[in-house]
Amino acid sequence: MLDLSQILILGLVAVLGFVVYRWRSHDAQEPPVVASAIPIFGHLIGLLWYGISYFGQQAIKHSIYPIFSLDLIFVKIYVIGSPSLVRNVQQNSKILTFEPFMEFSAKRMAGLSPPALEMLKLKQASGHSLFTDILHGMFPTLLGESLDRMNERMIRLLRPFIDELGSGGTIDWYEWTRHAITVASTDSSYGDMNPYKDQKIEDAFWDFDNYLSPLIANILPLLTARPAWKGRENLIDALEDYYNRGGHENSSDLTFARFKIPRDAGMSVRDIARLEATMAFGLLSNTAPAAFWVLYDIFSRSDLLEEIREEVRENALHVMEDGTHIIDLADLRDDCPLMISTFQEILRTRSSSTSTRFVTKEVMVGERYLLKEGNVVVMPAISIGRKSDVWGATNDDFDPRRFMKPTAPDKKSEGKKDPRRVGGFMAFGVSPVICPGRHFASGEILGLIAMTAMRFDVLPVGGVWKDPKANAMAITSIMNPPKESFNVNVRPRKEFEGTSWDFKVTEGKSKYPLVIG
Template sequence: MPSTLALAAAGVVAAYAFLRALAVFLRDPREPKAVIGTIPFISPLIGMLIEKGGYYIRLRDSLKLPIYTLCVPGPPIYVVNSLSLIQRIDRHILTVAFAPIQVRACEKAMGVGESGMAKIKKDTLPRAFAPAAAPGPGLDALNRAAVGNFAASFDKIASERPKSVNLFHWIRHEIFSATMDASYGPHNPFRDPKNEKAWFEFEEGIMALLMDVFPGVFARKSLKALDQMVKEFTHYFKGDGHLEGSLLVKLREKHNAAFGLDTIDTAHCEIGQVAGGVVNTAPTVFWLVWQVLADPVVFADCRAEVAKLVRTDADGKHTIDLAEVRTECPILLSTWQEVLRYHGISIAARIVQEDTMVDDQFLLKKGGVVMMPNAVIHSDQSLWGPTVGQFNHKRFLKSSAKDASTRRPAAAFRGFGSGHVLCPGRHFASTEALAFLALVLARFDVRPVTGEWKEPKKDMVMDRACPLPKTDVFVELRPRDDKEWRVVFSDTRAGINIVAEDLGEA
């Protein structure tokens, strides 16, 4: 009679054989090559959860495939390693779409009601308010308001000399405050500290809400914070606070009203707009500031550029026009791009709406998920040359394009996505980042409290463009002088063009 151990072993073998056969059977031979793993359906999940972004880089290097299929429970996941294949997939706007992800975010993370969702599903990618974030008077107004917020805050900090801060928490607050004030105007609900606190509590649970696995347990604080913010935004819109807000907010409210969304659903949708404005910007600006302050060479180059923007009156008063960063600080601009490349971890995702053949070679089956990890493209030596693993703050200077070690296709830079889902807020986010850094360099000497710059460990969270710092970095902000500063942002009617689509090189 077989022993219990033998029966158990036989059961394991049978289960393994069944799962492996199932993984093979469920595949269409025209689909990209399958990655089944040691334990079918389970090994890929473990790799994604444990290794995070590094998992896709490891598979790219070991498989050397332009695209492959991760066999996991549920729909297949198609991971794309090839830049040229990504560009071809981007052309399938309707069949390989971002819209279903937006729909899920509205329903699961933002909590839009059943009636509102029925309307949203008919129009998931509205372009009615895109002009407000594109180069022009609307963008200039946003930039000017954000810069004004930075200037006032820096004046206050300078009066408290010297001041010690947690670098990430400080940057996160400054970016959040400036973005919300620029967007929502004098009736900005987030001027109340309790609402800002609610936002960061909500932000921590966005991924749990999207996954929709017992959100009442795993995202309880986020759901409570969401309810609070929806009440505040409902009051904001019912009280016509948006009429004194930015053009962006006015056009969004006008679009939602014309589309039939009530005030409560509009308030829910607005939570998603807040996320779009701050979730990725704050951690990315942290790495920009850290990279510049921690590297003496980068610091010297960037501070020298910013110094050229400062005009000093006869009485010693300083004036700086931060609109000039766009044209007068190419090294600062290149450093920003390199931070997005070197530290970036975002993953562009799409849902396959219909069976789609890509490049006449690869079948993407309806219901499948397409994932295009930026880190895979940004760390590809065949695209970026032998220095791909090094941080080079001058990599994106025009002069570097002639150097074989730094030459790359324009489309290889995916800091703001690509194609029809290119980030509409890229010009505003870039301006905020560069303006903030320029003011830090112009106005303060910054020293780590510990006496040395030590790179913090990274939390490679799935829903961010850059990692979150896992360890605190405390710094001392010491004003460089006691003079009065006048910080302005003149009209430019122009954006910060760093992606291929804006440069006409896509």
């Protein structure tokens, strides 16, 4: 009978043997392997410690390579650092695909039952898998009239949160932003019976999100990832109850389509609720921290803040006869180029977007790098999105005017080149996997910023703008959500004291002219 130490030694020998075997089987044409300071397990430990931003850190460290390999023992990760190789990945989108990750997400994050997983992979009458049908079914619901209706509701809900700041005082700014975005986004999606209205369910989702990486590791999740596991199961119960009470029948086109398509294909309500629990990763996990960083990066630059206030005052603020101050979202979109540009520059500099593809068949990229089936390709924005060959000599600077077109009505941007450069801006993904929720998120974030900037002065407690640390366990978010509180003092601005405020949404004007990768 073997004792524990013998079993451990045997295990170690097996892993070492496997590593040596893989090292020897590394083809000379594959991207070069970069070593870690800790032999064998180093990259795996790095990934668990830093989350997905580890890929970006490695890409910066090894920036001399256009592409390199990280050995994670059971899978190789090909890290791309060159915009031209990103284009190669796009050209091979049938071989380098995102779809296996949807399956991974449904299994590991949502905990879908095996029959439902099989159903998702099955080809439907459309010729696509049910996975793809659900995804394609969502796209039109985040545009046009469906988007207008969501925006109407979202903006009505956002305003009271901003009004609340009128009483002044000290708040945790990320907590406030996250709560406002959660309420406004989920209500506009789920309608009157929105399960997230219950504070316990809102908390359940953020527990699920904040402790996701140990849940995905799936090693005794009840012990190692208890908050995420409990949060997810409570959220699923609430969503199942929502469907059983017919909540989706009076919701957005988005929520309705996400129920109807799998239901028509025969999926159980429980499994649809499981799938829907992961929708909030799209709806909330990036928008909430993105809104926080946009607030932070604008309020911490007093000159920029003043310029944005001036732009909003001149072009998007309407004072009604009864004295109500109205901010028109369509005007923010069409006539506030500095604000739109600043928003994108903040996403460029803050995002740790790491677009991911699965290698489904051996393929050459850049005419000399062999990618082998079963491995994974990652494209970290933090390195590619900062390259000087894409952004010029100011690549590392924060330039709020970077995304302004040369014709923009703003003196400081005269003579600038057109900022749209393929392959460099990845905060909303890399074609063909582009975020369908970007217009909804942009309206929400810009509305929040415009009104908060006009009405309030905000200063950090202690007077220092020091970035709060990011939560590496929230691995679905590319916007580095803070893991610690960031307390600020809020004071209503004298100029608008005692005035009432509102937003306006104009139909057909909800699509933003954003740069995409």
